[in-house]
Amino acid sequence: MSEVRVVIRRDSEWEQRVVTTGTTAAALFEGERSVIAARVGGTLRDLAHPLAEGDEVEPVAIDSPDGLDILRHSTAHVLAQAVQDLFPDARLGIGPPIRDGFYYDFDVEQPFQPEDLGRIEKRMQQIVKQGQRFSRRAVSDEQARAELAEEPYKLELIGLKGSAAQEAEGAAAEVGEGELTIYDNLDAATGELCWKDLCRGPHLPSTRLVPAFKLMRSAAAYWRGSEKNPQLQRIYGTAWPTRDELKAHLAFLAEAERRDHRRLGTELDLFSIPEELGSGLAVFHPKGGVVRRVMEDYSRQRHEDEGYEFVNTPHISKARLFETSGHLPNYAESMFPPMEFEGQDYYLKAMNCPMHNLIFRARGRSYRELPLRLFEFGTVYRYEKSGVVHGLTRARGFTQDDSHIYCTREQMAGELDSLLTFVLGLLRDYGLSDFYLELSTRDDSGKFIGEHEEWEEATEALRQAAQKQGLELVLDPGGAAYYGPKISVQARDAIGRSWQMSTIQVDFQQPKRFALEYTAADGSRQQPVMIHRALFGSIERFFAVLLEHYAGAFPPWLAPVQAVGIPIGDAHVPYLRQFAAEAKELRLRVEVDASSDRMQKKIRNAQRSKVPFMVIAGDEDIANDAVSFRYRDGTQKNGIPRSEALREIADAVARRVQV
Numbered sequence: 001m002s003e004v005r006v007v008i009r010r011d012s013e014w015e016q017r018v019v020t021t022g023t024t025a026a027a028l029f030e031g032e033r034s035v036i037a038a039r040v041g042g043t044l045r046d047l048a049h050p051l052a053e054g055d056e057v058e059p060v061a062i063d064s065p066d067g068l069d070i071l072r073h074s075t076a077h078v079l080a081q082a083v084q085d086l087f088p089d090a091r092l093g094i095g096p097p098i099r100d101g102f103y104y105d106f107d108v109e110q111p112f113q114p115e116d117l118g119r120i121e122k123r124m125q126q127i128v129k130q131g132q133r134f135s136r137r138a139v140s141d142e143q144a145r146a147e148l149a150e151e152p153y154k155l156e157l158i159g160l161k162g163s164a165a166q167e168a169e170g171a172a173a174e175v176g177e178g179e180l181t182i183y184d185n186l187d188a189a190t191g192e193l194c195w196k197d198l199c200r201g202p203h204l205p206s207t208r209l210v211p212a213f214k215l216m217r218s219a220a221a222y223w224r225g226s227e228k229n230p231q232l233q234r235i236y237g238t239a240w241p242t243r244d245e246l247k248a249h250l251a252f253l254a255e256a257e258r259r260d261h262r263r264l265g266t267e268l269d270l271f272s273i274p275e276e277l278g279s280g281l282a283v284f285h286p287k288g289g290v291v292r293r294v295m296e297d298y299s300r301q302r303h304e305d306e307g308y309e310f311v312n313t314p315h316i317s318k319a320r321l322f323e324t325s326g327h328l329p330n331y332a333e334s335m336f337p338p339m340e341f342e343g344q345d346y347y348l349k350a351m352n353c354p355m356h357n358l359i360f361r362a363r364g365r366s367y368r369e370l371p372l373r374l375f376e377f378g379t380v381y382r383y384e385k386s387g388v389v390h391g392l393t394r395a396r397g398f399t400q401d402d403s404h405i406y407c408t409r410e411q412m413a414g415e416l417d418s419l420l421t422f423v424l425g426l427l428r429d430y431g432l433s434d435f436y437l438e439l440s441t442r443d444d445s446g447k448f449i450g451e452h453e454e455w456e457e458a459t460e461a462l463r464q465a466a467q468k469q470g471l472e473l474v475l476d477p478g479g480a481a482y483y484g485p486k487i488s489v490q491a492r493d494a495i496g497r498s499w500q501m502s503t504i505q506v507d508f509q510q511p512k513r514f515a516l517e518y519t520a521a522d523g524s525r526q527q528p529v530m531i532h533r534a535l536f537g538s539i540e541r542f543f544a545v546l547l548e549h550y551a552g553a554f555p556p557w558l559a560p561v562q563a564v565g566i567p568i569g570d571a572h573v574p575y576l577r578q579f580a581a582e583a584k585e586l587r588l589r590v591e592v593d594a595s596s597d598r599m600q601k602k603i604r605n606a607q608r609s610k611v612p613f614m615v616i617a618g619d620e621d622i623a624n625d626a627v628s629f630r631y632r633d634g635t636q637k638n639g640i641p642r643s644e645a646l647r648e649i650a651d652a653v654a655r656r657v658q659v
Helices: 065-086 114-130 141-147 152-159 164-168 243-258 261-267 286-305 319-325 327-334 353-361 409-429 452-467 509-513 539-549 570-585 599-608 619-623 642-655
Strands: 003-010 013-020 035-040 043-045 056-061 101-107 133-139 180-186 193-198 212-222 231-240 316-318 339-341 344-348 372-381 397-407 434-441 473-477 486-492 498-507 529-534 563-567 590-592 613-617 626-631 636-641
Touching: 035 065, 056 065, 065 101, 065 114, 065 180, 065 193, 065 212, 065 231, 114 212, 133 141, 141 152, 141 180, 152 193, 212 243, 231 243, 261 539, 286 397, 286 409, 286 539, 316 319, 319 327, 319 344, 319 353, 319 509, 353 372, 353 397, 353 509, 353 529, 397 409, 397 539, 409 452, 409 486, 409 498, 409 529, 434 452, 452 473, 452 486, 452 498, 498 509, 498 539, 509 529, 563 570, 563 599, 570 590, 570 613, 570 619, 570 642, 599 613, 613 619, 613 642, 619 626, 626 642, 636 642
Parallel strands: 003 056, 434 473, 563 590, 563 613
Antiparallel strands: 003 013, 035 043, 035 056, 101 231, 133 180, 180 193, 212 231, 316 344, 339 344, 372 397, 397 529, 434 486, 486 498, 498 529, 613 626, 626 636
């Protein structure tokens, strides 16, 4: 019997092994229950994959990132099999793994109902218990078309094999660039075919290795993400290596639902997105307007301290401006269609940078003016597909706290260093503290403009600025803007979710396209470096992130109502109104609940509104020129002198602390 030599790699350790010809990865890792696949020569393979001479083999554990993807993709296949068992006329779309779960798209006559998901999940559990084997086999294009003749969407994917369109539309899990493969689900006892699907794999060895899953919801989704294509029904699910991890994830989702900014926006009367305006277009109510104004005012103050100058630009522009900037050739799909006016096309502003370039170019500039830091709360409009619009976090109209800094090449490194320090400091002032940085660079695709040398210089400057912050730096190859690399500040909120906050981009291209110049010390004309920076990203999105981070319980300095006066009886209302008037002189936001509700209901109303301070007054308080405090956590402090109570509220606001 012949033998082959293979190398097993575990972390940084290597082990050489001699095995008989035909040995599979499963035999190599026999007894290691957590191993559900292998990486052979850098490619993910099923455990049934036979090993060849010189193969480098790495085990893939079910709880690793690759292992989780395989688990979830396998569970998506179980879902599709269950759906076709219960709905034989259902036609299959695609079913990839996604973050924390999976989905599968189906063409069915009627949308799925909640009770359907219950039936499907029960059938999935039966399939899991049967322990059906996932078995891979290679097929020709013709064979695949013959076997899947009744699956029109699979036939379309076969036609896309290896194309850029196939990759772009998320169908890479179905077909790759090489041979086509079909995965058969085989009965564990008889080997008979139970179900099959076009798939690149790999998969778990058996459905019995799906430890814990749950179907979450169904939704409509256009085939391959295009509104021109048929609308399918998508079922979302989640799958985890253990039941405890599934339970923890469901608890996390429940907490995330409790913090959902769309629900809190309605409950706390902060904002709404009226149907009459359109999807992705929000209006802020008075209380939300207070929070937004305070956010903006503090940001303005800090920017003034850092030497920024405020500008304003219009909401529309002639098309030529965005042609010059390069946005129309490179960004048109994210812009609203043009409006024809006086024989010319006008576009809603999708970004502020081209207009800031016009401000820089409006007159001659000297090196003595640099760095020139322009800042604007500029409202922009972007065409987001209806499927991705999500409350305030993915909107079609929003206001960026946008800055563009023009500096010399010699100033660039220092400017990036101080800019990133300023950005992180300001985010910390709003209550975020857990950050990492992401450096997005160009790749070899054709979507980027400019010379490689310029990109290398800009990328290295960003890298050095990032490293000085002492934070984790994650690389994002190919994620740069078309005109330059960027650093994104990623912030984790109170429950550990990551949000992209500020972005900083170095741009050598737009100054060139707009012919921006300054007079250098030697009298020569030089091109400035342009640094793009959005600190919040957008006011709306940052508002939503903070709303979810605090679960609606803003710290006093951001709270729309900082304290509410609650009288024990009607006779105590005038005293509390006097307290509120004194608070207003200190620029505090204090209201008095003079409604006919009982005191306990007023307290409950204030708790539901998440007001930081409840100021209670009765006969004894009035006699002692005092009040009693009830805090958001239910604790109470009685007999506080009125002046001291005002100082406590004012101090909490000034220190920007949570109470």
